[in-house]
Amino acid sequence: MKKISLLLSGITLMGLAFTGVSTATTLEDVQARGELRCGVDGGVAGFSAPNNAGRMVGIDASICDAIAAAVLGDSNAVVYVSLTAAERFTALTAGEIDVLSRNTTHTLSRDATLGTNFTYYNFIDGQGFMVAKADGLASVKDLDGASICVQTGTTTEVNMADYFRNNNLDYTPVGYSTSVGTREGLEGGACDAITSDASQLAAIRSETANPSDWTMLPEIISKEPLGPVVRQGDDQWMDIVTWTLHALINAEELGITSSNVDAMRADSPNPSVARILGGESETGAMLGLSNDWAYNAIKQVGNYGEIYEAHVEPLGIARAGSVNDLWTRGGIIYSPPIR
Amino acid sequence: MRSAIIQGVLLFIVCYALLSIYQTTIFNLEERGIKTSTSFFDSVAPFKVGFSPFLDYELGKTTYIEIFYIGVLNTILVAVLGIVAATILGFAIGIMRSSSNWLASKFSLVYVEIFRNMPLLLQIMFWNFAIFLAFLPPPKQSLEFGVFYLNGRGLQTPLPIIENSNNFNIWLVTIFFSFIGVYFFRRWAKKRFFETGKTLPVFSLSLVFIILFTTLMFYALGGPLTIELPVLGKFNFKGGAQLPLPLFSLWFSLTIYTSAFIAENVRAGIASVSKGQIEAARSIGLSRSQMVRMVIIPQALRVIIPPTISQYLNLTKNSSLAMAVGYEEVVAVWANISLNQTGQALIIIAMTIIFFECCSLFTSFVLNIYNRRIQLSER
Structure with missing residues (x-):
């Protein structure tokens, strides 16, 4: 009988553990852990992919680096978790990761029903189509009756279905679970065209055996604002992620780069610069961070423009005059003031 | 009495644990603002499914729950095709493995060891990307086999279309009656064999009768079916039916892989038949094929069936690897695409689990009935 009662109390304890809910905030968790857990794709060049040294690099990975620099003072204190399109939201809401920075499109249904909050955009994309040059196609409208390779579990499937339905065109989807699968399908001839976000198509083309064989069709059929996502219900953490991104954009606008940030902090006559870099007002304290949060992010990771130039330009996606340029130069990358 | 109390307590503990898991899940889902409901079933699915041979798919009409049915039927299709082919191939390889012919037995040994030991x-991926996609031509240079066309997209076949549904139904009834005729013919032949000892080539005669009779009736009814031929369009074939390459790759790999296991079951079954049975069969003058058919296989089946049931279950579950090559079965269209569009992970994954659970239980239920019938003949 003694054994049974022991067993019972053990089980009851376990039951209590099941029902217990963690009350610490994400910021406290991250600070206690000393590292940021960041969900990325891990296989899209320019966004998040390991470099030759085995380090995760890309515009998505850099956002996590910047958050880690702002929160922990060290941009290297990041653990990257590679996630498929289907896994990503569950990983976030279950608390497996602190922030999801995985070329994720902001849509109403994701925002309203998944228990997630979208912060701001680090890349504004749109869905395009890539075909073999040899086929001599000029427009998506020429694709009536074609087989099209697509990654399953993404918004691209839906955009394609909408566009073809709208234009009364027929097609056959050929769905693969990974972006690598879609490239192999295209190269192997399983489909006549491939569709994805234009930036990903550029990344895919750079990985084909012969990139000059492929060409993009001119139409961009969707809006794909991509950016970091956080769990719903932790407003402080959402503010931290949002404003870290804003700080990187503001830094570019104000001309603060990773190389001149020390000089700017020492003597800049512009009060906006001083506020970002920790002088004149307590911007860090308002977020629950140290006052050199933005300084650390800019110093260790670089401003938005530097990040773009390092990771996205090599894919052949020019920034000048595109939507991803600053609002002062004709783009729509815009950040509210830090003050 | 004591053991009853312990079992009761254990049952209580298990129920309590399940209940608390359930409550925690519900509580946490609400806490995190995740809305779980089945209301999305009747929403229109905003994406397209390319391969749906049993239900009509229409973009902008088909709902999520219909997507689930399409996925389920596609899974069942590839599982049934795979089980049939793997059984035939597995038996052939297994019988070859036990043959006294050195070449045949070594060939099947190599076959089994290669395909059994590689991850499925x-x-x-090897068959789909490295072999079929790499060697099959694009649609415009399709390989032609009469009215069949083979290319990197799949096999294009003619499609029978019912012209006159009344006459077609009459024709189906005549087919049914021809089978009944064959049944009585076989009974008569058996009776004659027991009375006179004379044998007839029953199988060939029945086959010839069915083919001749149904063909004659088909033309007598004015040919209620017409055939739609595939025609090359701008990108792909239009008209006819298409067996997509992903289905073929998946079916092919599942068949090859599972047949290696079934072959080993068959070998074990044959090895279990005692030597005396074979000697007895020889001594009463049965030919080699009669011996295999009438003495060895019926006894070997008792040993073969139970492990083969679990191979059938494995094949069905393994079909979910289709995602790698783009076949649209239930895990791909339901647990992946639909889950991602709706975010209803709990309901969708639960339904997928229940489907596979039912599939497996049904398969083993049916085969266990068959198994029991076979086992009864043991004396």
Whole structure:
């Protein structure tokens, strides 16, 4: 009988553990852990992919680096978790990761029903189509009756279905679970065209055996604002992620780069610069961070423009005059003031 | 009495644990603002499914729950095709393995050891990407086999279309009656064999009768079916029916992989038949094929069936690896695409689990009935 009662109390304890809910905030968790857990794709060049040294690099990975620099003072204190399109939201809401920075499109249904909050955009994309040059196609409208390779579990499937339905065109989807699968399908001839976000198509083309064989069709059929996502219900953490991104954009606008940030902090006559870099007002304290949060992010990771130039330009996606340029130069990358 | 109390307590503990898991899940889902409901079933699915041979798919009409049915039917299709082919191939390889012919037995040994020992996902991707896609031509240079066309997209076949549904139904009834005729013919032949000892080539005669009779009736009814031929369009074939390459790759790999296991079951079954049975069969003058058919296989089946049931279950479950090559079965269209569009992970994954659970239980239920019938003949 003694054994049974022991067993019972053990089980009851376990039951209590099941029902217990963690009350610490994400910021406290991250600070206690000393590292940021960041969900990325891990296989899209320019966004998040390991470099030759085995380090995760890309515009998505850099956002996590910047958050880690702002929160922990060290941009290297990041653990990257590679996630498929289907896994990503569950990983976030279950608390497996602190922030999801995985070329994720902001849509109403994701925002309203998944228990997630979208912060701001680090890349504004749109869905395009890539075909073999040899086929001599000029427009998506020429694709009536074609087989099209697509990654399953993404918004691209839906955009394609909408566009073809709208234009009364027929097609056959050929769905693969990974972006690598879609490239192999295209190269192997399983489909006549491939569709994805234009930036990903550029990344895919750079990985084909012969990139000059492929060409993009001119139409961009969707809006794909991509950016970091956080769990719903932790407003402080959402503010931290949002404003870290804003700080990187503001830094570019104000001309603060990773190389001149020390000089700017020492003597800049512009009060906006001083506020970002920790002088004149307590911007860090308002977020629950140290006052050199933005300084650390800019110093260790670089401003938005530097990040773009390092990771996205090599894919052949020019920034000048595109939507991803600053609002002062004709783009729509815009950040509210830090003050 | 004591053991009853312990079992009761254990049952209580298990129920309590399940209940608390359930409550925690519900509580946490609400806490995190995740809305779980089945209301999305009747929403229109905003994406397209390319391969749906049993239900009509229409973009902008088909709902999520219909997507689930399409996925389920596609899974069942590839599982049934795979089980039939793997059984035939597995038996052939297994019988070859036990043959006294050195070449045949070594060939099947190599076959079994190669395909049994490689991960299935690797095999599926190998056959699809490295063999079929790499060697099959694009649609415009399709290989032609009469009215069949083979290319990197799949096999294009003619499609029978019912012209006159009344006459077609009459024709189906005549087919049914021809089978009944064959049944009585076989009974008569058996009776004659027991009375006179004379044998007839029953199988060939029945086959010839069915083919001749149904063909004659088909033309007598004015040919209620017409055939739609596939025609090359701008990108792909239009008209006719298409067996997509992903289905073929998946079916092929599942068949090859599972047949290696079934072959080993068959070998074990044959090895279990005692030597005396074979000597007895020889001494009463049965030919080699009669001996295999009438003495060895019926006894070997008792040993073969139970492990083969679990191979059938494995094949069905393994079909979910289709995602790698783009076949639209239930895990791909339901647990992946639909889950991602709706975010209803709990309901969708639960339904997928229940489907596979039902599939497996049904398969083993049916085969266990068959198994029991076979086992009864043991004396």
